Amino acid sequence: MAGPRVRFAPSPTGYFHVGSARSALFNWLVARRDPDGVFILRIEDTDTERNREEWVDGIISAMNWLGLDLDEGPFRQSDNYAQYAESIARLIGGGHLYYCDCTGDDLAARKGDNKTPGYDGHCRDRDLGHGPATALRFKTPREGVTTVHDVIRGDVEFANATIDDFVVAKSSGAVLYALANVTDDRNDRITHVIRGEEHLSNAPKQMMLWEALNHVSGGAVALPVYAHLPLLVNEQRKKLSKRKDPVATESYRDQGYLPEAFVNYLALLGWSPRGDQEIVARSTLIEQFRLEDVSHSPAFFDVKKLTHLNGEYIRMLTPDEFVERSAPWVRPWSCEWRPTDREPGWSESQFDGELFSKVAPLVQERVATFGEIAPMIGFFFVDPVAFDEPAFAKSIGNDPLGQTLLAVAVERFEEAEWSAAALHEATIEIGEALGLVLRKAQAPIRCAVTGALVGPPLFESLELLGRDRTLQRLREALARSSK
RNA sequence: GGUCCCAUCGUCUAGUGGCCUAGGACAUCACCCUCUCAAGGUGGAGGCACGGGUUCGAAUCCCGUUGGGACUGCCA
Numbered sequence: 001m002a003g004p005r006v007r008f009a010p011s012p013t014g015y016f017h018v019g020s021a022r023s024a025l026f027n028w029l030v031a032r033r034d035p036d037g038v039f040i041l042r043i044e045d046t047d048t049e050r051n052r053e054e055w056v057d058g059i060i061s062a063m064n065w066l067g068l069d070l071d072e073g074p075f076r077q078s079d080n081y082a083q084y085a086e087s088i089a090r091l092i093g094g095g096h097l098y099y100c101d102c103t104g105d106d107l108a109a110r111k112g113d114n115k116t117p118g119y120d121g122h123c124r125d126r127d128l129g130h131g132p133a134t135a136l137r138f139k140t141p142r143e144g145v146t147t148v149h150d151v152i153r154g155d156v157e158f159a160n161a162t163i164d165d166f167v168v169a170k171s172s173g174a175v176l177y178a179l180a181n182v183t184d185d186r187n188d189r190i191t192h193v194i195r196g197e198e199h200l201s202n203a204p205k206q207m208m209l210w211e212a213l214n215h216v217s218g219g220a221v222a223l224p225v226y227a228h229l230p231l232l233v234n235e236q237r238k239k240l241s242k243r244k245d246p247v248a249t250e251s252y253r254d255q256g257y258l259p260e261a262f263v264n265y266l267a268l269l270g271w272s273p274r275g276d277q278e279i280v281a282r283s284t285l286i287e288q289f290r291l292e293d294v295s296h297s298p299a300f301f302d303v304k305k306l307t308h309l310n311g312e313y314i315r316m317l318t319p320d321e322f323v324e325r326s327a328p329w330v331r332p333w334s335c336e337w338r339p340t341d342r343e344p345g346w347s348e349s350q351f352d353g354e355l356f357s358k359v360a361p362l363v364q365e366r367v368a369t370f371g372e373i374a375p376m377i378g379f380f381f382v383d384p385v386a387f388d389e390p391a392f393a394k395s396i397g398n399d400p401l402g403q404t405l406l407a408v409a410v411e412r413f414e415e416a417e418w419s420a421a422a423l424h425e426a427t428i429e430i431g432e433a434l435g436l437v438l439r440k441a442q443a444p445i446r447c448a449v450t451g452a453l454v455g456p457p458l459f460e461s462l463e464l465l466g467r468d469r470t471l472q473r474l475r476e477a478l479a480r481s482s483k
Numbered sequence: 484g485g486u487c488c489c490a491u492c493g494u495c496u497a498g499u500g501g502c503c504u505a506g507g508a509c510a511u512c513a514c515c516c517u518c519u520c521a522a523g524g525u526g527g528a529g530g531c532a533c534g535g536g537u538u539c540g541a542a543u544c545c546c547g548u549u550g551g552g553a554c555u556g557c558c559a
Contacts, residue, residue, distance in 0.1 A: 011559045047558055104557085118485090118555065135557050153488070162486050170557040177559050201487060201554045230489080237551060265495095268508085272496050276507045295496075297489050298552065305495065305509040315522075366521045376520090424518075431518095442518040454520040 003036025004191045007073075008063075009181065011044040012055035015248035016062040018301060019196060019232040019240055022266045026229060027194045028068045029267075029289040040188060041073040046180050048078075062249045065259050067282070072188075077180050084175040087183045087213060088136065088168070094216035097168060098124055099134040118164025136169040138178075138209060146204040151192075151227040151291045158204040166205055178202065182209040186221050194227040194291065197298075198239065203228070227291045230270045231298040240301060247301075254339035256329050256370025257306065261313035265306045269299040279312055311368035322364045323357055329370040330356060344374040346381040355380055358464050362456035376455055380465060385451040385473055387480075395447040396481050402444045405434055406478045409445055410471060418467050420459040427459070448477030 008024040010016075031037035043059065045051045060074060077084075091097045100123035110120060119137065128134060141160040148156045168179040185193060185206075193203075203226055214220040232240045240247050252262060264279060271294050273280045280288075317325065332338035333348045344351075356377075363376050379385045396402040412426045431441025446458050449470055455461070462470050 009559090013559075044559060050558070100557090137557095156487070158486070164555090167557050172557080174557080176557070181559085196553095197488065198553055199559090202559090228488085231553070233552080235494090239553070268495065270495090272507090274497095276497085278496090278508055299496090300494055302494055302509065308509060311522085363521095365523090368521095427518075438518050440518095446519060450519095452519090456520085458518055 003034035003038065004030055005038045005040065005189055006031050006192045006194055007040040007042050007185070007188060007190055008068075009042045009044050009184075009195075010059050011047065011050075012052060012059060013047065013050045014055060014242050015250055016055075016058050017240070017242065017247045018249055018252075018266070019247070020059075021062065021066060021249045021262075022232065022269055023195055023229060024063060024068050025066065025263060025266050026227075026271075026289075026291070026294070027192075029286060030192060030194060030291060031071065032286045033289060038071045039068070040075065040190075041070050042184060042188075043074055043076045043078075044177065044181065045076055045078045046175055046177060048174070058250060062253070065253055066249075066263055067259060075184070075188075077184065080180070080184060081175070083183055083187060084169075084180055087179060088175070090216040091138070091168075091212055092136075094212065096139055096212040096216070097136050098126075098139055098165075099128040099130055100137045100165075100167075101128060101131060101134050101171075103133075119166070121165055124165060133171045135167045135171045137165040138168050138205070138212070140165055140205070140208055146207055148200070148203040148207065148226055150200070150203075151225055152230075152294045153200075153228060153296060156200065156203075158201075160204075160208075163204055163208070168209075178205055178209060182206045182213065185224060186210055186213055189221065190224050191222075192227060192291070193224045195229065197228045197231050200226075200228045227294070230295055232269060232301050233298045235300065237298065237300075245301075246303065252306075254342060254371075256326070256339070256372070257310045258313045258325070261310040262306070264313075265309050268305075269301065270295050279309065307368045314367060314370075315365055317364070319357075319361050319364065323360050326360070326370045326373055329373055339371070342371060345378045346374075350381045352381060355464060359456065359461075362460055366456065379450040379452075379455075380461075383469070384476060385449070387447075388452045391447050391451070391453040392477075392480075395443040395453060396477060398481065401434065401436075403478060403481050405430060405436070405441060405444050406448055406474050406481070408433070410474045410478070413462075413467065413471055413474070418463060420457075420463040423462050424459045444477075445474070449473045 006027040008027045010020050010024075028039050031039035041063065043056055045056070088097065102119075102122055106122075107119065110122065123137070124139060140163045144160045146158050146160055146163070148158070150156055166178060167176055169175045207223060210221070210223055234240055234245045253259075260282065263282060263285070267285050267289070268278060271289065272278070273284060273288050314322065328335045328338045329342065330344055331348070331351055331353065332344065359377055359380055363373055366376065367373055396406065408430050409427070412430055413423070416422050416426045427441055427445065428438050431438050434441070442458055443453060446455065447453055449458075449462065449465065
């Protein structure tokens with residue numbers, strides 16, 4: 001028994017959409033679940049107006065990032081024009097196609113108040129030949145019903161009378177999506193067409209074309225089974241839009257989401273693993289995923305939940321893995337790949353790898369994405385420290401108490417044993433002497449040394465920063481305060 | 484307008500006629516922990532759109548209503 005042959009067929013007209021990523025994943029899962037499954041990538045680049053080569057690279061690198069490996073391809077439709085020409089020739093021979101010279105204006109004029117959508121069949125029986133401005137239309141059956149067998153939704157019926165004679169090749173000669181897609185699916189012996197729900201209404205047309213192709217090609221190729229995935233929507237419950245919504249998979253990679261977390265989250269959109277555990281390994285996904293279990297209703301792409309999940313994955317990393325994997329955001333100069341438009345805020349000469357390894361465990365449990373690391377630990381590498389002004393004003397400002405506290409801290413820290421525990425103790429005592437609880441006493445010190453009121457644990461940070469740099473910053477803050 | 488799809492907490496979902504007093508996760512609230520911020524722990528609030536059937540019994544099946552969405556291109 002041969003395994004399923006599935007394909008992911010994106011068009012390179014923009015960033016890699018998260019909805020596309022999910023389609024790719026679900027296809028991949030179906031292929032991987034069966035030892036004989038085959039996953040194919042086909043770039044649908046017949047629209048030469050809108051395609052750009054960089055988007056093709058984007059698709060491939062994003063899939064690579066997600067770990068969706070290919071069994072065949074990537075194929076490109078732009079390499080298959082001969083096949084499409086053959087499809088067209090055969091379909092013409094079989095009487096399935098006709099030439100049409102109607103312009104958009106013609107159609108609009110004829111339509112008038114008539115609400116009936118689609119092409120009116122004006123040229124269907126005019127028996128036009130090929131001309132300078134003739135498109136090729138498919139002659140759809142006027143009667144009967146086409147039933148789309150959808151694994152997720154069950155049988156969906158379309159009355160053939162409601163399907164108009166759609167264009168298969170432009171007057172320029174360029175083939176269109178419907179024909180190219182079906183020709184390739186049929187030639188590639190695709191068994192499962194898994195894609196977004198927006199394609200459901202294309203399915204009957206494609207089935208008609210497939211059958212027509214069978215009719216004129218001698219050998220019949222079994223129709224594929226369809227699976228239309230629920231749409232990914234935004235808060236307004238509209239299909240995720242390239243213009244308005246954060247849909248670029250690349251941007252999630254740049255922000256420092258882990259591919260395994262991203263894949264896990266994507267899998268949760270329209271599907272769920274058995275049991276109560278949502279964090280599941282890729283192997284579990286492969287094991288449990290079934291198209292039949294995919295839900296029917298649209299899913300909101302919830303960045304908050306994605307982020308939470310990513311935090312969980314980050315915390316599951318070993319400290320070494322954390323250091324290694326965060327490298328593009330921490331020391332991009334040493335990395336082959338680095339996020340675009342994201343600088344850590346320090347230079348190679350300022351950065352101290354050994355220090356970072358020690359600091360890393362302090363931030364690993366406090367960040368949800370790698371992009372959050374740098375702002376949190378910049379004070380370890382950059383002198384003088386960059387102050388968050390409101391924080392400075394609030395904790396130190398011109399307050400005599402704050403100034404006294406810093407002054408005492410300088411004295412105590414000059415003598416203190418330089419360990420987190422000892423500094424902790426010393427700060428408690430400093431606070432007590434001034435009638436301050438630790439919570440209050442640590443704030444000016446934290447601000448003086450780190451520039452902010454929130455950050456990694458203070459005393460561990462001081463220990464790692466070292467006595468000299470700590471004292472220097474306390475003095476600088478003092479000077480700054482009395483100005 | 485036409486065709487088609489969809490409908491369980493705010494969100495993602497579990498649920499396939501009795502195990503449902505509807506379970507989990509995110510978000511949210513409270514408390515605990517605590518040097519800040521997180522993380523973690525405990526607890527709370529919160530849902531079967533509505534109306535009819537079918538059935539001893541319905542979140543689950545059927546019909547209708549309402550609501551949302553997709554498509555309706557010589558784009559994919």
